[in-house]
Amino acid sequence: MAKILLEMKNITKTFPGVKALDNVNLQVEEGEIHALVGENGAGKSTLMNVLSGIYPYGSYTGDIIYNGEVCKFHHIKESEEKGIVIIHQELALIPYMTIGENMFLGNERGKKAAINWDETYGLAAQYMQQVGLTESPRTLIKDIGVGKQQLVEIAKALAKNAKLLILDEPTSSLNESDSQALLDLLLKFKQEGMTCIIISHKLNEVSYVADKITVIRDGATIETLTKGVDDLSEDRIIRGMVGREIADRFPKRPGVKIGEINMEVENWTVHHPLYSERKVVDNVSFNVHRGEVVGISGLMGAGRTELAKSIFGKSYGTNISGKLKLNGEEVQLKNARDAVRHKLAYVTEDRKGDGLILSNPIKINTTLANLEEVCNGVVIDKDKEYAVAVEYKEKLKTKCPTVEQNVGNLSGGNQQKVLLAKWMFADPDILILDEPTRGIDVGAKYEIYCIINDLVAAGKSVVMISSELPEILGMSDRIYVMNEGKIAGELTKEEATQEKIMACILKSSKGE
């Protein structure tokens, strides 16, 4: 039995009106990787914020015993001094600063009145090597990809002398291969004696990497599963998380008829908006039938989002060439407005940045893409708008007190539903859904899948871009695999497997 590094005893934390944590207990042994799982809003992040002092001592009840002593953290700096370092889900990096500057922000090298930049960059390079980054530490954060930014965050934690590393959804914005690399890095750190707490929705990753799994539901600890003792299969974990069995993670859609082709893209080529000699989408052709869910799979940076955006009224890229046929007729979509008029919808992957106006209520967001529908001339009919918002709220089972609620206060899954409602209200024939279930929990995912099924049952077509292979395989009628801007393969539902998709990508990378 190894030494207990951290014990959280009877932690209770209340926000006005809500009990976010109710007598939570957590024990973490030295040198293990301990996973926290639970649905969104279950209280995982709150618990970690209590631990790291973001919610200061006194704002919760219960004890934190770390390394044998009772700790009362008032400030994030105090927990960091003890070696507890948290890496937040939304990366806390500053885009216009260099990697080195970011790594030592709040932890500067040299004296307070004289930062030693040479030492900063020298040390940064060392820590970057540990996480496998080969960039110059003087590279700006905005110039490296999300996967590498996540590694910078880890290097930043190492620079703070982390003994207990807390990672909140570290792989939520990473593709499969970057995620795998990150998890292997954690396993390497474990060998070197580091203790980790990892919060994740991706259960396959959790079972791969964790020694123990603690399940949290509705602010309370439900159970702790230990590797080698308990069953760590995904189904077992899900049962703990939702409190019941989910028989099938992907709902069936019986009897949906696949009709004629209603969108066809031929020889579509898109150039990078800045480096106009670079092809981001290269001679892509594909089609979509009425009533069909077409999956587009591929690694991050394969050009999937760029393809979708460029089709959606040239919202991305320059020198776009190729033919776009809707219902057999060739069309030229000049801008997003034009695309909406041609009954095309693109539901973005970045719901907070590109999709929703967070500071506005649900009803305003719902009608935004099709405002004419609720207008008399140029005057908005408030009653009609309200009615529409309520109709979609009920149709999509959005959980919210009223449609006057600001979207920013909703959970990720409910935000995604509002985003879908917005585009469904625009009444498109074809919906392109870009990562429709990113960062939302198992229960909400299932509901989104049901919505997709309802859409195709109503004769619409769905193009689903997703980095999660199980989702692509579970939902699609047909799958296109993209790699480096090209279509690397087309697979039917029957023949597609994870291995075949990866094989397509590998083959195309080798240029065969």
Add this chain to the structure above:
Amino acid sequence: MDSVKVKAFIQKYTMVLVLVLVMLFFTWGTQGKILFPQNITNLISQNAYVFVLATGMLLCILTGGNIDLSVGSVVCFVGAVGGVLMEKMGLPVAAAVVLMLLLGAVIGAWQAFWIAFLRIPPFITTLSGMLVFRGLSNIVLGGQTLPIKSETFTVLFGGGANCYVPDFLGGGEGMNRVAVAVGVIACVIYLLVTVRGHLNRKKKGYEVGNVAAMYIKALIICAAIMFISIKLAQYKGIPTALVWVMIVVLVYGYITSKTTVGRYFYAVGGNEKATKLSGINTDMVYFIAYTNMGFLAALAGMLTIARMTSAQPTYGQNYEMDAIGSCFIGGASAYGGIGTVPGVIIGALLMGIINQGMSIMGTDQNMQKVVKGLVLLAAVIFDVVSKKKSN
């Protein structure tokens, strides 16, 4: 590959290149008059307040594109109070100077408190300050002009006929030896720092950038220093106002590039949430930025009343616009997080040269405003467009 390098170079040094071009244009337009020693001296003395205010404004803008509209009124108010202290109440100059600086910091802290801890938008808070302190200036001076008679004060802060660093090296007419000596010493120090930094890095095995580019840059900067110091020497020497400007520029240049506090200004403007999660008290950063702005506005106030040898309730009008304009022209981002002290100085110089060049050419005052306005817009458009492209 080369065209990329040229592009990057042009992007990095756009404003320096523009400054040189504008300089050449006015040299041609004024038949070389703009380069007369007296005009170079005037360029510096007349714009001393802009350099000081723009440096303070940079810190505010860094925190997220926030501006301070009250500086013009604060300049006036601090000047008015200082005038009363010295002329009506007969306080010694040193005491008056300390009190004025203190007053500026207190005014800054007053506004900073609301902005930092209650998160009242800076635009509103400082708009209020603009009205309040303009009104108070009028009250303090009773609507009258108050002449500043203290010779010590005016000479010390760059006003009157003798506001130059005395030539104790005994140079003759037309060549002030102190000015030349200071220029030479500045160059030597600059070169030494550059060389030492380079050697240090090499010794410890850190990354060394393009050595040739580094030394060429150092030489160009030295040439500029020598050019200015010789021009000053040919007139009456170093204006005392320049001494204050240099102190401000050096101190704040150092703070923004080398200290932890300086780092936090950039961090807050770049991503406030991330900064907070790095354990930094972001409220305090705002507080420091605006308190400091008040402090520097007080210094600018002293430079203003000294130069005018009087305090008047109308002084300092539109000063905030000069300062804000200099920052944006000098490459500060309207969204915060980007901008440097040297950049801002270049921005202020550019505005100053355009002003002076057009005045010498006899361009109409109103036309000058039109040109300045368009230059400001062009600078911000450039900033926004270049950032859009790199996204």
